[in-house]
Amino acid sequence: MKTEKDLSDFLELYSQVYQELYRFALYTLNNPQDAEDTVGDTVLAAFEQFEQLRSKKAFRGWIFKILANKCNRKMRAYYQKTVPLEQAENSLVHDPDFAQDAGIRSAFAQLKEDEQMIVALYVFGGYREREIASMLNQNYSTVRSKYHRALNKMKISLET
Secondary structure: OOOHHHHHHHHHHOOOHHHHHHHHHHHHOOOOHHHHHHHHHHHHHHHHHHHHOOOHHHHHHHHHHHHOOOOOHHHHHHHHOOOHHHHHHHHHHHHHHHHHHHHHHOOOOOOOHHHHHHHHHHHOOOOOOHHHHHHHHHHHHHHHHHHHHHHHHEEEEHOO
């Protein structure tokens, strides 16, 4: 059973990350309504599991991991829906940026979950590698190598 203290603690921590959660979801899903829904689902799930969080310092990484999982589920649902060929061809003809944007999103979606998290926190959240390492409770050099490896994977994917 949640107490007023739990709610207060949760709201204090959430107030520090809510904008970043939305930015992450919006970029990942490319749809404002889906981003809002996914962040809302994330907040509910996080609050329900809040008592399992061992350290308040781990909150940021923990809630981002929940959000990443929910975004990945939503992305899998997107990919299961197919766009009619004619519609895709029209998009390519009428919107030259569509192909590049779709390519970047596709390359990002091919990354492992932890790589997506690191790239998103660095690129969209504006965090440095040391900050990301602290948030995710990982070694700085591990985060740094995963970040550069992920960028290289995306580059290779975009070149093919």
